[in-house]
Amino acid sequence: MKNLLKKGISTLVVSSLILSSCQSDVMLEPGDVTSTASGIKQVVLSSFTAEVSGDGTIVSITPLSVGADSYQVDFGDDTSTEDMLTITEQGGSVTYDYPNELEKVTYTITVTGKSDGKEDSQVLTDNIDIIHTPTALATVPTSPDVENENVLSILSDGNALSAYTNSVSNVAFDGGTAQYIAALVGDNNAAQYSKLSATIGKVSFDEITIADAFASGESADSLHIDLHSIHSIGLNKVKISLGGKTYEQDLEDNEWTAFDIDLSDEGITSINEIVFELGSDGVATDEATLNVDNIYLHRVSLSVPSFTIDSNANDYSVTFTDASELAVNYSWDFGDGSEVSEDQNPTHEYADDGEESTYTVTLTTTNESGVSTSTTMDVIVGVFGSINPEVVKGDFERLNGDSSDDGNIRGAWKIAGLGNSNPFGTSSDGSCTNYEGTLGSKTRGAKWSSSQSAADLEGTVNPGNTRYAYQAFNLTPNTEYVLEYGYAIRTGGNGEDSMVATILNGHFDDSESAVASIPLVRHVGTIANGKFGDNSCSGGTTMKLPFRSNANGEVSILFYAVTSKDAYIDNVKLYPAE
Structure with a gap:
């Protein structure tokens, strides 16, 4: 007789016993007396009660009778007469733990009441439905994290597929004779298989060709699975079958164990299911619970040539x-x-x-x-470009003694075409940092008012007055450079005020062609902390935009504003990256 008595379960949670009467405590009517010989004590077995506990497979029987000194209880689980459990006192009970291989099994319980030294007895029987109800574990450590790169997810977070690089379709969990639940385990979800059997569980999915797992010609390198079991209610070893190969993995007690194989070394070319079983010399206890998480195919991160x-x-x-x-x-x-x-x-x-x-x-x-x-x-x-290009009037300062803006400041930044030919309005509200980088008083700068801005961030002209600041350069081809500048936007605008800075891929003769081109680098500045000189000269923002020059070294700078408030540019520099 197997699984006799309780299996060391510390706490019993009373569940419903499903009998023919659908009650947890059952009172059975007495049957016929089997002997009425003169002078012999009569046994009247009136009923017996049954209580179900634990995972639904633990049943306790308490007979009620008159004249019986002992009882034999046959729980109907292929037990022999010698293995029947005996009760030797009135009000006594006996407990049996049914196997939990199957989710639902019907057994016939037979209780026989006897008197001491007499052959007189009475028998009661009834059928009982044993329904195994595994309890999701709540004390399991959080399963390990997985990297979010180069991963083809089969199972993650219980039964939810997380799309890392990719995810498989048509995943099905098949427990066979085991029971599967997507259970809350600790702080995360995991796939949980319960009930002792040869096949614990199976995950099946569309066939994956290893050589093309991520895309055509992009192979998976390895398979990873996280496994967990508490030995006292689970198993200590698991057998894993996939791709025509079988592996045995010892499990740490109440700790996640990582299972990893190199697919190429193992010669696995495709998989469409992963089967979990009790290890060949493993031990399964009680509910034989196995937790599974993070099943994924992995490839080594691709190199990034540069x-x-x-x-x-x-x-x-x-x-x-x-x-x-x-x-x-x-x-x-x-x-x-x-x-x-x-x-x-x-x-x-x-x-x-x-x-x-x-x-x-x-x-x-x-x-x-x-x-x-x-x-x-x-x-x-065979050609040499400028290593340290000069930005003409990048400080927006006049020549000494020259009060003309157009001749020596705006002239350096002009471009023909749509919009106003003046690239900006000069202003005394430039940066408090001079061109060499030292902090001082305000300097001159370029200014865009609301009437001088473009129509949108793409630089579309507002007919008549949009201002574009432009300057062309010959740089060393295919070389790293930095565009540095400061910008400021007055506060109180519409929340979308912007100063746009671009490095263009080439030289242009007109603003329309320049604005329509695809830049090498583009930045839309939206910080509106006031003019450069506001807030103790903390109103400006310094930008450093790295870029690589093109194959011929011909690039150009283009500035414009899209703003409802005054916006400013100052200290424009262009230099090789360190």
Whole structure:
């Protein structure tokens, strides 16, 4: 007879016993007396009660009778006469814990009342439905976090699929003879399988081809599963089957255990289900509860190829400096038909033919799993651009003794085309920081009033008076630079007042073409702390916008405002990044 008596469960939660009368305590009518011999004590077995507790499989029987000195109780679970439980006192009871392999099983309980030294007895029987109701554990530690990158999620947060890089479709949880619930476990949801059986649970889904798990040709590298069980009510070892392979994993007691396999090393090419079973030499106790979370396919983060070229790259000898992330191997194609270099930071000699030439350089890097990623850059040789470009009148100051704004300030920033030919209104309310960076009194600056602003953030002209400030530069091609400037917007506007700064990809003859082009970098400043000189000279905001010059080094600056209040620009600088 198996599972006799209570299994050390510390607390019993009384549940409903489902009998033919649908009551937890059952009173049965007495049956016929089996012997009426003269002088023999008669046994009158009037009824017995049954109480159900625990997970719905623990049943206690208490007989009620007259004349009985002992009782035998057969719980109907394939027990032999020798294994029947005996009660030796009036008012006594006996408890039996039914197996919990199945969710619902009907058993016949037989109670036999006997008198001492007599063969006289009486028998009562009734059917009982045993319904296993596992209790979701509330003392499980929070399951581990997973990285939110390069993950194909099969199961996360119980049965909710979280879309990391991707997620699988048509996921189904099949417990077989086990019971599955998406339970609140500790502070998080987890998939929870209960009831002792050979197959604890199964997760099935559309077939995943490992080589194309993330996209065509983008392979998964490994599989991860988080597992948890409390040994006293669960199991200490689990068998995991997937992709034609079977694994055994020991489980720590009441701690999450990570199961990880390398899919390539294991030769697994596809999976469409993951089956959990009791380990081959494992022990399952009580409800055999197993918690599962964070089933996902993972790939090693792809390398991010990147490189810079030396500041003298416009001659014919070019040094390439690797700036890649997560790269373990390098392959350089210099675009001139020469041999590929596998150096991390190669120097390449292009043909010195006295001409300006453009070559497309390709850097291909691989991550630790051998997956390749490439990037390209156009490199110009045979021409020299400006390393430290001068911004003409970037301080917006007049020449000494010259009171004319147009001749020496506005003239440096003019561009023809739509809008007003004056690029801005000059103002004495410039920055309190001078062009060299020291703090002093207010200087001159560029000013845009509400009547001088563009119609929208895209720079659409308001006919007649929109002001665009423009200046063109020849920079070192494919080189990192910084556009630095200060801006200020008076307070009290409509909340959408903006100062727009852009580095344009090329030189332009008119404002219409410049505004319509796609910039290399663009910033919309919306901080309205007042004029530069407001609040003890703290009204302005300094911006530093990094960018990479284009393949020919021809770029330009364009400023304009979209504002209902006065807006200002000062201290415009353009210089190589450190």
